[in-house]
Amino acid sequence: MASVDNANGTPNPQTNRPAPSIIRLQATIAAARFHGLELDMRDFAGEPGESSPSPATLVRWLTDQGAVAKGMNIKWRYLVKMSNSPPIVLMFRDGSAALMVNADAARGIVWLRDPMAGEGVAPVPVDEMRLNQVWTGDILLIKRRKDQSEADAPINAAWLAKMVLREKKSLRDIAIASMTLSILQIFPPLIVMQVIDRVVNNRSMATLVSITAIVLVLSFYEVLLSYGRRELTLVLTTRIDTRISLHLFNRLLALPLEFFEREQAGNVIGRVMAIYKVRDFMTGRLMSTFLDMFTLVVILPFLFYLSSTLAWMTIAASGLIGLLVVVFMGPVGRQIGKLIKAEMKRAGVMYETVAGIRTIKTLALETSRKEEWDECTAGVVQAKLDVGRMSNWPTSLSMPLEMFINRGVILVGAYLVLTDAASVGAGALVAFMMLGGRVASPLTNLAKLLDDLNEVTASLGEAGTVLNQPTETKALTTGMRPRIKGALSFIDVNFVYPGSTAKALNDVSFEIPAGTMLGLVGRSGSGKSTITRLLQGVSRTYTGYLKLDGVDLREINLTHLRRSFGVVLQDNFLFRGTIRDNITAGRPGLTIDDVVRAARLAGAEEFIERMPAGYDTWIEEGSTNISGGQRQRLAIARAVICDPKLMILDEATSALDPESEALVNANLERIGKGRTMVIVSHRLSSLVNCDMILVMDRGRVVDIAPHEILLERCTIYRTLWMQQNRHTEGRSGPSAPADAPLIAEGE
Structure with missing residues (x-):
C-alpha cells in the first residue's frame, strides 16, 4: 500500500503490511479509541462488493457501536485549518487510511500517524502536494455520543416528530413550493371575477385575450410546481419511512432475549407493525393537512378582503366541525x-398457526384452530362495527356544517348582494365561492385530523409497549474487550427469574481453568441451563461474581462476549438459505475451506457430501428437508467455524440418533482441544471424558470432580448413572440399594 515514509514524509510503497482495508479499519478503531470507544474489528460487516470500507459504511458501523460519525469530502485549505482537533481519519486512494493528529495552516502542513504503528511513534509532517498524491479528499470525523442516543430514545410522538424534522432541507423546499402554489391559487378566482365584471359586462374581446394568456402562463407554472412538490413529498416520505424502518428493526434486535421469551411472538410483531399506522398518518393525512395550511394562510386574508361577513361564517362553521370532533375524541x-387489541389477538393466532402448522397437521387440530380464528375474527368485526358506528355520529353531525360552507355561504352572499347589505359584486361572490372551498377544506381536514389522533395514539402506545422496553444497546456497544482464554469463576452467584x-x-461457586472440558448434570430444574444463560449474557441481574479470565462478565462488551463463544442449543434454528450460508452465518468472509473444516469437526461432512448440491444445498424454512440430527450437526459446525475459545453445548446431542451422537462425541475431544467447553447433557455417557463434571441440584452445586470420583462419592450422580446404564451393569456391575430412591431426569 502507499503510505507516508517516516523519514521524509513522501508517499512510498510498503511491503509486509496488512491489506489496505485492514489499515483503514485500524485507523477508524484508533480514532474511536481516542474518545474512549473500544471497537472490535470482528464486529465490522462490510458492504458486498467493497474492497475497502467506504466512509458511509464506516459511519453506519460507528453509529451502531454508539459513536457519532460523519464522512465528508473537503479541500486542503479547510483540512489544514483543523489544528488541535481529535484524530481525523484520512482516506487514501489505495483503500488504506492514516490518522491526522494536527495541522499548521501557517506552514501549510499536517501531521499524519500510521494507524499500524504504536502510539509512541512520532507523527510525520506532510504538505499539500505530497498528501494529494495519495489522499482522496474524504475524511471521517468521530466523537463519542454523550447524550441519550436516538437509538435508545423513547418511541413516542416527539421521537417521530424529530425524525421528520431532520429532513429540514426537503421540508423547506416543500414549504416554498406550497406557498408559491397557494399564491397562484388566488389568481384564478380573481381572473373569474374580472371576466364577469369586465369581459362579460363590457363585452371586451381584447381583455378576454389578455386574461386567457395570463391563465395559460399561470396554469403552466401551477402544473410545474405541483409536480415538483409531489416529487419532493415522495422523496421526503420515502426517506422518513426508511429511517423509521431501520430504527425500529435495530431497536427490536437490541431487546434482550428474556423479553422475547416472555411475550408471544405474534403479539410482538403486531405491536411493532402498529408503528406503521403512525408513519402513514405522519406522511399522509398530517403531511397533506400541513401543506394545505399554506393555502389557508395565503387565501384567508383575501377572503376577508372580498367579504368579512362571509369569511367569518366560513370560519365559524369549520370551528363547529372541530368542536364536534373534539367532543367525540374520547369515545x-x-x-x-x-379494535387494535382485537387485531393483535387475531394476528397472534395467525402467527401461531403458521409457526406450528406441522403440529396442527400431525394432530389434526385444524377444526380447533378454525374455531379460535373464527372467534378472533368475530371480535375484530364487532370492534370495527363499534368504531364505525361511533365515528358515524360526528361525521353525520358535521355534514350540515360542511354543506353550509360549500352551498349555504354562496346563498347568504347572494342575499347580501340582492339586499345591498354588503358591497359584494357578482364577480366577487363567484370568486369567494371558489376560494371559500379551498379555505374550508384545510379547516375541516384540520378538525378531522384530531379524530385520526385517536388511532395514532393507540397505535403508538401499542408499539411503545414493545419498543420502549429496556434494551441491551449499552451492553452491546460499551465495555471491555479482553482477549478470551476461557477460565471461568463463579463466586456466590445467585439468580432469580423475573416473576419467580x-x-x-x-450460592453457586466453582472455578475451572482455561481449556477445561466441563460437564453439567442434574435433574430438570437444577440450574444447568441457567448457568449457560448467564455465561452468554442473556441475564445480567445475578448477584455475586461471575468472572471470565478474571474479568467480571458484566464489564465485558456483550457483542464481544457472544462473538467469542460458540453456542449449540437443544433446538437450533437454521436460516432459509444454503448449508454454506448457515455455517458461515455472521462470518461472511470465511472461505469454503473453513466451512469444510468446521463440518468435518461436527461430523457433518459425510451427509453434506451425499447431497446433490453439497454445501450449496438449499435449506427450506423450518429445515423441513433435513433431519433433526443433521440440523444439530450443522449448528455445531456453525459454532466451531469461528474458532471460539469457549463453547457451550446445551443438550446439543439430544436430538441425534445413536450413530450421529457417537460420531459427535468422538469429535468432542478434537473440538475441545485448546478451548474451554461447557457441556450440558442428560446422557451421562457423553460426559465421561470431561475433565470435570459439575453436579447441580435445586440451584446448588452438589459436587464437582471427574467421572470416576463422582461415581464413588456423589450419590445423585451415581444414581443417575446407574439408572441410565442398568442394561450394562445389571448383571455384573454394582447395583443400587433396594431402598435407594429413583431419581429420574425429568422430575
Whole structure:
C-alpha cells in the first residue's frame, strides 16, 4: 500500500503490511479509541462488493457501536485549518487510511500517524502536494455520543416528530413550493371575477385575450410546481419511512432475549407493525393537512378582503366541525383501542398457526384452530362495527356544517348582494365561492385530523409497549474487550427469574481453568441451563461474581462476549438459505475451506457430501428437508467455524440418533482441544471424558470432580448413572440399594 515514509514524509510503497482495508479499519478503531470507544474489528460487516470500507459504511458501523460519525469530502485549505482537533481519519486512494493528529495552516502542513504503528511513534509532517498524491479528499470525523442516543430514545410522538424534522432541507423546499402554489391559487378566482365584471359586462374581446394568456402562463407554472412538490413529498416520505424502518428493526434486535421469551411472538410483531399506522398518518393525512395550511394562510386574508361577513361564517362553521370532533375524541378513541387489541389477538393466532402448522397437521387440530380464528375474527368485526358506528355520529353531525360552507355561504352572499347589505359584486361572490372551498377544506381536514389522533395514539402506545422496553444497546456497544482464554469463576452467584420467588441459582461457586472440558448434570430444574444463560449474557441481574479470565462478565462488551463463544442449543434454528450460508452465518468472509473444516469437526461432512448440491444445498424454512440430527450437526459446525475459545453445548446431542451422537462425541475431544467447553447433557455417557463434571441440584452445586470420583462419592450422580446404564451393569456391575430412591431426569 502507499503510505507516508517516516523519514521524509513522501508517499512510498510498503511491503509486509496488512491489506489496505485492514489499515483503514485500524485507523477508524484508533480514532474511536481516542474518545474512549473500544471497537472490535470482528464486529465490522462490510458492504458486498467493497474492497475497502467506504466512509458511509464506516459511519453506519460507528453509529451502531454508539459513536457519532460523519464522512465528508473537503479541500486542503479547510483540512489544514483543523489544528488541535481529535484524530481525523484520512482516506487514501489505495483503500488504506492514516490518522491526522494536527495541522499548521501557517506552514501549510499536517501531521499524519500510521494507524499500524504504536502510539509512541512520532507523527510525520506532510504538505499539500505530497498528501494529494495519495489522499482522496474524504475524511471521517468521530466523537463519542454523550447524550441519550436516538437509538435508545423513547418511541413516542416527539421521537417521530424529530425524525421528520431532520429532513429540514426537503421540508423547506416543500414549504416554498406550497406557498408559491397557494399564491397562484388566488389568481384564478380573481381572473373569474374580472371576466364577469369586465369581459362579460363590457363585452371586451381584447381583455378576454389578455386574461386567457395570463391563465395559460399561470396554469403552466401551477402544473410545474405541483409536480415538483409531489416529487419532493415522495422523496421526503420515502426517506422518513426508511429511517423509521431501520430504527425500529435495530431497536427490536437490541431487546434482550428474556423479553422475547416472555411475550408471544405474534403479539410482538403486531405491536411493532402498529408503528406503521403512525408513519402513514405522519406522511399522509398530517403531511397533506400541513401543506394545505399554506393555502389557508395565503387565501384567508383575501377572503376577508372580498367579504368579512362571509369569511367569518366560513370560519365559524369549520370551528363547529372541530368542536364536534373534539367532543367525540374520547369515545371513539376507546373503541379504537379495543379494535387494535382485537387485531393483535387475531394476528397472534395467525402467527401461531403458521409457526406450528406441522403440529396442527400431525394432530389434526385444524377444526380447533378454525374455531379460535373464527372467534378472533368475530371480535375484530364487532370492534370495527363499534368504531364505525361511533365515528358515524360526528361525521353525520358535521355534514350540515360542511354543506353550509360549500352551498349555504354562496346563498347568504347572494342575499347580501340582492339586499345591498354588503358591497359584494357578482364577480366577487363567484370568486369567494371558489376560494371559500379551498379555505374550508384545510379547516375541516384540520378538525378531522384530531379524530385520526385517536388511532395514532393507540397505535403508538401499542408499539411503545414493545419498543420502549429496556434494551441491551449499552451492553452491546460499551465495555471491555479482553482477549478470551476461557477460565471461568463463579463466586456466590445467585439468580432469580423475573416473576419467580425461588432461586434458580443459590450460592453457586466453582472455578475451572482455561481449556477445561466441563460437564453439567442434574435433574430438570437444577440450574444447568441457567448457568449457560448467564455465561452468554442473556441475564445480567445475578448477584455475586461471575468472572471470565478474571474479568467480571458484566464489564465485558456483550457483542464481544457472544462473538467469542460458540453456542449449540437443544433446538437450533437454521436460516432459509444454503448449508454454506448457515455455517458461515455472521462470518461472511470465511472461505469454503473453513466451512469444510468446521463440518468435518461436527461430523457433518459425510451427509453434506451425499447431497446433490453439497454445501450449496438449499435449506427450506423450518429445515423441513433435513433431519433433526443433521440440523444439530450443522449448528455445531456453525459454532466451531469461528474458532471460539469457549463453547457451550446445551443438550446439543439430544436430538441425534445413536450413530450421529457417537460420531459427535468422538469429535468432542478434537473440538475441545485448546478451548474451554461447557457441556450440558442428560446422557451421562457423553460426559465421561470431561475433565470435570459439575453436579447441580435445586440451584446448588452438589459436587464437582471427574467421572470416576463422582461415581464413588456423589450419590445423585451415581444414581443417575446407574439408572441410565442398568442394561450394562445389571448383571455384573454394582447395583443400587433396594431402598435407594429413583431419581429420574425429568422430575
